[in-house]
Amino acid sequence: MGQVVLKGINKFYESVHAVKDVNLQIRDKEFVVFVGPSGCGKTTTLRMIAGLEAISSGDISIDGNVINALAPMDRDIAMVFQNYALYPHMSVYDNMAFGLKMRKFERREIEKRVREAADILGIGELLKRKPRQLSGGQRQRVALGRAIVRHPRVFLFDEPLSNLDAKLRVQMRVELKKLHLRLGTTAIYVTHDQVEAMTLGDRVVVMKDGVVQQVGEPLELYNQPANKFVAGFIGSPAMNFATVTVTEADGSLIAENSGLRIKLPDEIAQRLRGHVGREVILGVRPEDLTVASSADLDHPCFDAVIEVVEQLGSEILLDMKVGESNMVASVEPTARVRVADKLRVAMRRSRLHVFDAQTEAAI
Amino acid sequence: MAISAVSATTLREAPPPRRQRLLEDERWLAFVLLVPTIVLLGMFIAYPFIRGILLSVTSSRVGMPGDFVGLANFYKIFNDGIFRTSVYNTFVYTGVTTVFKLALGLWLAMLLNRNFRGKAFTRAFILLPFIIPTVLSTFAWKWMFDPTFSVLNWLLYHFGLITGRINWLGDPDLAMISIIVVNIWRGVPFFAISLLAGLQTISPELNEAAAIDGAKPWQRFWHITWPLLLPVTMVVVLFSVIQTFADFQIVYVMTGGGPANATHLFATYAYQIAIGTGLLSEGAAIALAMFPVLFLVVIIQLLYIRRVEVR
Numbered sequence: 002m003g004q005v006v007l008k009g010i011n012k013f014y015e016s017v018h019a020v021k022d023v024n025l026q027i028r029d030k031e032f033v034v035f036v037g038p039s040g041c042g043k044t045t046t047l048r049m050i051a052g053l054e055a056i057s058s059g060d061i062s063i064d065g066n067v068i069n070a071l072a073p074m075d076r077d078i079a080m081v082f083q084n085y086a087l088y089p090h091m092s093v094y095d096n097m098a099f100g101l102k103m104r105k106f107e108r109r110e111i112e113k114r115v116r117e118a119a120d121i122l123g124i125g126e127l128l129k130r131k132p133r134q135l136s137g138g139q140r141q142r143v144a145l146g147r148a149i150v151r152h153p154r155v156f157l158f159d160e161p162l163s164n165l166d167a168k169l170r171v172q173m174r175v176e177l178k179k180l181h182l183r184l185g186t187t188a189i190y191v192t193h194d195q196v197e198a199m200t201l202g203d204r205v206v207v208m209k210d211g212v213v214q215q216v217g218e219p220l221e222l223y224n225q226p227a228n229k230f231v232a233g234f235i236g237s238p239a240m241n242f243a244t245v246t247v248t249e250a251d252g253s254l255i256a257e258n259s260g261l262r263i264k265l266p267d268e269i270a271q272r273l274r275g276h277v278g279r280e281v282i283l284g285v286r287p288e289d290l291t292v293a294s295s296a297d298l299d300h301p302c303f304d305a306v307i308e309v310v311e312q313l314g315s316e317i318l319l320d321m322k323v324g325e326s327n328m329v330a331s332v333e334p335t336a337r338v339r340v341a342d343k344l345r346v347a348m349r350r351s352r353l354h355v356f357d358a359q360t361e362a363a364i
Numbered sequence: 365m366a367i368s369a370v371s372a373t374t375l376r377e378a379p380p381p382r383r384q385r386l387l388e389d390e391r392w393l394a395f396v397l398l399v400p401t402i403v404l405l406g407m408f409i410a411y412p413f414i415r416g417i418l419l420s421v422t423s424s425r426v427g428m429p430g431d432f433v434g435l436a437n438f439y440k441i442f443n444d445g446i447f448r449t450s451v452y453n454t455f456v457y458t459g460v461t462t463v464f465k466l467a468l469g470l471w472l473a474m475l476l477n478r479n480f481r482g483k484a485f486t487r488a489f490i491l492l493p494f495i496i497p498t499v500l501s502t503f504a505w506k507w508m509f510d511p512t513f514s515v516l517n518w519l520l521y522h523f524g525l526i527t528g529r530i531n532w533l534g535d536p537d538l539a540m541i542s543i544i545v546v547n548i549w550r551g552v553p554f555f556a557i558s559l560l561a562g563l564q565t566i567s568p569e570l571n572e573a574a575a576i577d578g579a580k581p582w583q584r585f586w587h588i589t590w591p592l593l594l595p596v597t598m599v600v601v602l603f604s605v606i607q608t609f610a611d612f613q614i615v616y617v618m619t620g621g622g623p624a625n626a627t628h629l630f631a632t633y634a635y636q637i638a639i640g641t642g643l644l645s646e647g648a649a650i651a652l653a654m655f656p657v658l659f660l661v662v663i664i665q666l667l668y669i670r671r672v673e674v675r
Contacts, residue, residue, distance in 0.1 A: 086572070086573040
């Protein structure tokens, strides 16, 4: 079992309020990812769960038992650190066996568990080596192995892939996912990389300035972001935003600013009745913008000038000037476009997002 | 164009001056660059050392060149009771102080490695005994151990622990303890600051990982901190042993080797014989008697440091 509950968790560092009233229920066997920019409190939260930071207020419980006052060793958790934190003077075997030795396991049991973990991770050949004789990826596996052998109730990961090169990171990401499917241990994972969050997490917790912005399944965050921050943080390239004023004309709602004037589709217009005459923020993802054709007549369209064309092979990113602001569109690789081209761009009407200009919450 | 091209070629082919050509040769250049070091080491280390050896096998005194006498001086000092006491004292002095300096220095380093208000100030403050000229601080200690003016006696008396005065520097054993205390006081900052520097190279994540792995504080020290600090510890101990073994100032100022030659070390006894009584050659022999011991210590520790670093 490994059900983790955070209830009203706060963390103060002298005058800094680093984590603000975090409430979260993590189910057994779930893979939960904390994501956010640096300084958002995600690592602090993880370290409070680990017992490496004191909890200023609130309760953390595992399987119903409050663990606030327990030392890290008594919480039945295992942690993988960003810099691996392998013991440099010990062999790979001793690194993995250390936790079991400290807990006075029998030698035969230790050996069995270390071999088992080494087989799962494919590091059986490296057991006699010292950490500095290993590559980054191998060290990462040893760090994972050290966590696995303990058979803990919860795995804690603190940006475990951020020190690997891009290619290895993708590979280890897949392996982590497989490992979780195989072991089924509850995992709490901290990262600043939204791609890692989306691909690894059963659920993702987006944090900013110590506050949880939204908790949800990856696609839920992508499709229904709770606010402008989540909308901009999840997805790459990031969502385009435009501040527009809502006006009424001929019974329908119009959103306009200096370079944009679009008729809002009915489903959005309904939600914006109360905002007529006020400013709102319009959001649209680059992949929901297309070069307008005759088939797009019922979608909102606007004019743009291409400033930069980024060929990615599988898609083309267009950096466009729309009035005085900039927007990015991701279009089909077959599109024939050149810098300085004037385009008519269509927004997929069902994929428009609207946020309150003051609170930035989704409308 | 053609003309300038020709002249450029001739310029390039003109042989550089002889001196410059010699320096183009790396072997010569290396030699030239090494000369200042060789001269300095030769003048201030090799020459005095060899001169000391030559002196120790003669019968020279102050104002008398003397003759070659072979190992007679060494034979003489090995049969000298005070010399034997000095050897014994030096080992006790070095051994006891090193153990205490290491223990206290490590403890202090661990305390200073924590986060607390005024950390930088305290760390600098700790160095004071090390910064003050030894002779001056030792004079202060001499007053504290003075039988009449001793602040220690005053304290002990007022707390009711003693009734009469303790003659700290007048009793052979107490005098030895006194100089050991002063040496520890002076040596601890060096250990503390060096070990603190060593501790700071150990990532705090390792201790956190060990804490999660189930290691209790003393287990974390024993299994993580101590082995990772060992190379630094060995270097610090090496320096300290060499310095303490050849210590002079503290004993010279505190007791002058007394009472009744009971607290002499190699250095103070060598000084007393060579300068005090003018027996230069015998003094040189005493000073040289330190050499094999120190040489052995250095060899053993350097070998050990290399082993630790290789693994």
